[in-house]
Amino acid sequence: MNTSKPVLHRSLKSPIYTDNGFALKRILAAASYKLLPGACLLCGLSAGGDIDLCGACERSLPRLDKHCDICANPLNCPGICGRCLSQRPSFSTVQVPLLYQYPVDLLLQRFKFSGQLAAGKVLSQLLARHIKQQVDSGKCTLPELLIPVPLHWKKRFTRGFNQSEVITRELSRELDIKYCRQAIKRVVNTPPQHKLSRKERQRIPHSAFAAGRKSRLLHGARIALVDDVLTTGSTVEALSRCLMKEGAKSVEIWLLARTPLDN
Numbered sequence: 227m228n229t230s231k232p233v234l235h236r237s238l239k240s241p242i243y244t245d246n247g248f249a250l251k252r253i254l255a256a257a258s259y260k261l262l263p264g265a266c267l268l269c270g271l272s273a274g275g276d277i278d279l280c281g282a283c284e285r286s287l288p289r290l291d292k293h294c295d296i297c298a299n300p301l302n303c304p305g306i307c308g309r310c311l312s313q314r315p316s317f318s319t320v321q322v323p324l325l326y327q328y329p330v331d332l333l334l335q336r337f338k339f340s341g342q343l344a345a346g347k348v349l350s351q352l353l354a355r356h357i358k359q360q361v362d363s364g365k366c367t368l369p370e371l372l373i374p375v376p377l378h379w380k381k382r383f384t385r386g387f388n389q390s391e392v393i394t395r396e397l398s399r400e401l402d403i404k405y406c407r408q409a410i411k412r413v414v415n416t417p418p419q420h421k422l423s424r425k426e427r428q429r430i431p432h433s434a435f436a437a438g439r440k441s442r443l444l445h446g447a448r449i450a451l452v453d454d455v456l457t458t459g460s461t462v463e464a465l466s467r468c469l470m471k472e473g474a475k476s477v478e479i480w481l482l483a484r485t486p487l488d489n
């Protein structure tokens with residue numbers, strides 16, 4: 227007879243993660259995160275530290291190495307990429323620790339489409355660590371305000387949550403920076419990026435966004451705009467232009483992961 231206990235960890239295998247958008251699922255996910263002992267989200271072994279990844283899985287994550295100083299597009303040598311040289315973005319820089327490759331893509335899909343909050347928390351903690359390292363090494367200073375990329379209300383209603391807000395809340399806690407989700411809003415419900423061609427994605431206009439009811443907080447502020455993944459960068463560029471138009475002093479982009487521009 228097999229007397230060994232089943233391994234209990236916060237994985238997607240739980241049936242509570244099989245559907246999208248239900249409050250009960252999110253409450254249970256949050257409760258399991260608080261109550262169950264830490265286990266690695268990728269292999270199920272004991273995580274041991276303050277993050278739900280074991281040391282081996284954390285070391286195996288695909289890190290972004292040499293990249294463009296502005297848009298963080300992977301490059302063979304440090305510097306500024308041709309695209310940024312020909313058309314300077316309105317944001318100052320992109321902070322992003324990881325590449326959107328296995329298993330980062332798996333964790334992000336669990337977080338975004340299956341509501342696994344623990345996966346979102348782990349990725350947000352990795353971004354917070356990256357930011358702390360950058361600050362400690364004198365490469366950047368912390369911004370004054372975090373702004374999550376807004377979802378159109380219809381999309382937020384369908385998905386049940388805005389992944390950028392979840393990431394922003396975690397970063398706010400880890401780094402002790404204020405955040406505001408009502409400073410800017412999305413007024414055009416654009417189709418999901420993965421359903422658009424590259425040309426269509428590049429045409430997202432800054433009129434897709436407008437000042438929210440707390441836009442006065444933007445005046446003179448150094449802002450970090452927070453999103454999950456960067457693909458073409460057209461959404462964050464449109465939003466960054468809108469934030470600058472509303473009086474922001476500077477805008478930088480914080481992301482969990484990015485795809486190489488050529489992919």
Ligand SMILES: [Zn+2]
Pocket residue numbers: 266267268269270271279280281282283284
């Ligand atoms: Zn592991």
Ligand SMILES: [Zn+2]
Pocket residue numbers: 294295296297298299306307308309310311
């Ligand atoms: Zn660039």
